[in-house]
Amino acid sequence: MTDPESFAHHDADLNKQALAYHAEPRPGKIGIEVTKSASTQHELSLAYTPGVAEPVRHIHDDPENAYRYTNKGNLVAVITDGSAVLGLGKVGAQASKPVMEGKSVLFKRFADIDCFDIEVEARHPQAFIETVVRIAPTFGGINLEDIAAPHCFEIEQALIEQLDIPVFHDDQHGTAIIIAAGLLNALELQGKSLAEARIVVLGAGAAGIAAIRLLLALGAHRDNIFAIDRQGVIHVGRQDLNPYKFGIAADTERRTLADAMDGADAFIGVSGPDLVTADMLASMAPRPVVFALSNPVPEVRPALAREVRDDLIMATGRSDYPNQINNVLGFPFIFRGALDVRASRINENMQIAAVEALRAITREPVPAEVLAAYEGLESLEFGPDYIIPKPFDPRLRERVSAAVARAAIESGVARAPYPAHYPG
Ligand SMILES: NC(=O)C1=CN([C@@H]2O[C@H](COP(=O)(O)OP(=O)(O)OC[C@H]3O[C@@H](n4cnc5c(N)ncnc54)[C@H](OP(=O)(O)O)[C@@H]3O)[C@@H](O)[C@H]2O)C=CC1
Ligand SMILES: CC(=O)C(=O)O
Ligand SMILES: [Mg+2]
Numbered sequence: 108m109t110d111p112e113s114f115a116h117h118d119a120d121l122n123k124q125a126l127a128y129h130a131e132p133r134p135g136k137i138g139i140e141v142t143k144s145a146s147t148q149h150e151l152s153l154a155y156t157p158g159v160a161e162p163v164r165h166i167h168d169d170p171e172n173a174y175r176y177t178n179k180g181n182l183v184a185v186i187t188d189g190s191a192v193l194g195l196g197k198v199g200a201q202a203s204k205p206v207m208e209g210k211s212v213l214f215k216r217f218a219d220i221d222c223f224d225i226e227v228e229a230r231h232p233q234a235f236i237e238t239v240v241r242i243a244p245t246f247g248g249i250n251l252e253d254i255a256a257p258h259c260f261e262i263e264q265a266l267i268e269q270l271d272i273p274v275f276h277d278d279q280h281g282t283a284i285i286i287a288a289g290l291l292n293a294l295e296l297q298g299k300s301l302a303e304a305r306i307v308v309l310g311a312g313a314a315g316i317a318a319i320r321l322l323l324a325l326g327a328h329r330d331n332i333f334a335i336d337r338q339g340v341i342h343v344g345r346q347d348l349n350p351y352k353f354g355i356a357a358d359t360e361r362r363t364l365a366d367a368m369d370g371a372d373a374f375i376g377v378s379g380p381d382l383v384t385a386d387m388l389a390s391m392a393p394r395p396v397v398f399a400l401s402n403p404v405p406e407v408r409p410a411l412a413r414e415v416r417d418d419l420i421m422a423t424g425r426s427d428y429p430n431q432i433n434n435v436l437g438f439p440f441i442f443r444g445a446l447d448v449r450a451s452r453i454n455e456n457m458q459i460a461a462v463e464a465l466r467a468i469t470r471e472p473v474p475a476e477v478l479a480a481y482e483g484l485e486s487l488e489f490g491p492d493y494i495i496p497k498p499f500d501p502r503l504r505e506r507v508s509a510a511v512a513r514a515a516i517e518s519g520v521a522r523a524p525y526p527a528h529y530p531g
Contacts, residue, residue, distance in 0.1 A: 118404075136205075136208045137215065162177070182222070183220050183221070183442055184239075184243075184246045185225065186207075186224075186239055186251055187200065187254060191256070191313065193401075197255065203226055207252060210277070213498075214439050217435070218439035222250075225242070232261050235254075236266060236269075247449075248274070250277050250442065251275065251276040251277065251278075253278060256313045260316075260351055273442065273446075273451070274452070274453075275438065275445075278314050283320070284465070285437050286318045286321075286375060286432060287321050287322055287462045288495060290304075292466055292469055293373075293420040294396060296494065297394040297395070301327050305370060305372045305373070306333070307364070308377070309377070309378045312336075316351050318377065320355075321458065324459070325459065336352065340359060340361050342361075343356045343357070365390070368383075368390055368391055369390045371391050371392060372391070372396065373395065373396040374398065374406075375400065376398060376400055376405065377401065379401050380404035380405065383399065383406045388416055395416065400423065400432055403425065405425070420494060422495070429493065430494050433498075436465060441458075441507065443508040444507065444511030445512070445515060447526045448523050449521060450512075450520045453515075454514075456514045460510040463510065464510035464511075465496060465503075467506070468507075469489050469493065473493075477501075505529075509529045
């Protein structure tokens with residue numbers, strides 16, 4: 108695809124196929140399976156009454172037994188209020204369901220974690236929080252999805268405090284982890300360091316603010332980061348900032364996206380479609396990194412970016428371009444590790460462990476089954492078109508989950524030992 112027109116044709120064609128995929132042969136993308144035989148009178152008396160009463164008694168005596176006798180330990184809720192669905196915005200609870208089913212498919216396909224997608228009608232954070240707290244006993248973990256800032260911060264914090272199972276806002280931390288891994292790798296290839304890189308983050312919502320926080324924890328310099336929202340650069344002189352934005356405000360005279368892009372080493376777009384112009388790209392520093400991560404339409408089309416610069420490393424959030432920076436590389440494997448050591452939360456140590464594991468995998472030879480999943484892909488090697496592993500890489504489940512599990516144990520939030528079947 109070399110021009111915007113062919114990009115649009117490609118998307119129109121894909122959209123048609125996507126509708127058919129979702130509709131046929133049966134609506135939706137995920138179902139429920141029975142995991143024990145229930146084919147005889149005897150099995151029915153075990154699965155249901157009278158036998159089922161015995162595990163009930165055991166769980167009543169000790170709630171920990173829920174992990175032994177029910178699917179709780181391998182069941183995650185993908186929960187949203189439909190307020191920031193991909194880059195489509197506030198489409199509401201019902202319309203968000205295909206995305207939440209999609210996340211559930213990814214949990215199952217990549218990490219064998221069972222999921223219920225739950226779309227909640229809740230206008231106020233408190234109503235949402237109460238809903239999640241009430242249904243939490245069912246689950247081993249809570250994956251919050253597509254909840255807009257600033258409510259997402261309040262919601263996640265309250266749930267972490269009130270629940271003893273991992274609560275993880277995927278658009279914040281899942282995205283931040285993949286951005287951090289991809290950016291560290293891309294900067295290294297471009298001969299730059301995170302500490303010195305000047306970074307523009309377009310979008311100061313869930314993904315943008317979490318990405319900045321994690322990059323700062325990993326060594327980025329506060330003075331080198333400019334965050335931008337619909338009003339322009341987030342600077343300390345602005346009177347309209349909520350506390351979350353104020354926490355990342357820059358002391359700068361720059362005011363617009365174009366101002367911020369001038370001389371920048373890296374651009375991270377977590378905002379909306381087509382917001383970056385050719386002039387802005389041209390004004391960036393030599394050998395820039397451009398992550399246009401808005402879904403489904405990126406902040407700048409890869410073809411346009413390449414036309415303007417031949418020295419950039421480019422990534423999008425989509426599956427149909429090289430370098431997919433997308434939280435699919437994180438949440439299935441992070442929850443796998445967290446559930447397997449019964450972690451009470453997913454803390455920053457566990458997040459940084461995931462970043463390091465992703466970075467390391469990218470530098471190693473890619474298994475043939477990964478290449479087979481991508482049409483026309485004959486080889487992959489750490490370089491400008493391969494800065495982050497592919498979602499189909501079987502090593503993600505082994506290595507990212509193990510790194511997260513280890514970090515949970517070392518940071519004291521695990522309630523079960525390192526699993527015997529994990530790598531030593
Ligand atoms: N690739 C990936 O893995 C992921 C990608 N994303 C993408 O990131 C985007 C944001 O998601 P999320 O953070 O959850 O959403 P939020 O609603 O929490 O935040 C959106 C942010 O983008 C800003 N924004 C939106 N439109 C513009 C614009 N035209 N100009 C400047 N700023 C703009 C908003 O500004 P304001 O505060 O002024 O309203 C806000 O700060 C989506 O497109 C989503 O698809 C998100 C998660 C993962
Ligand atoms: C990928 C994702 O979670 C998003 O775009 O919201
Ligand atoms: Mg999302």
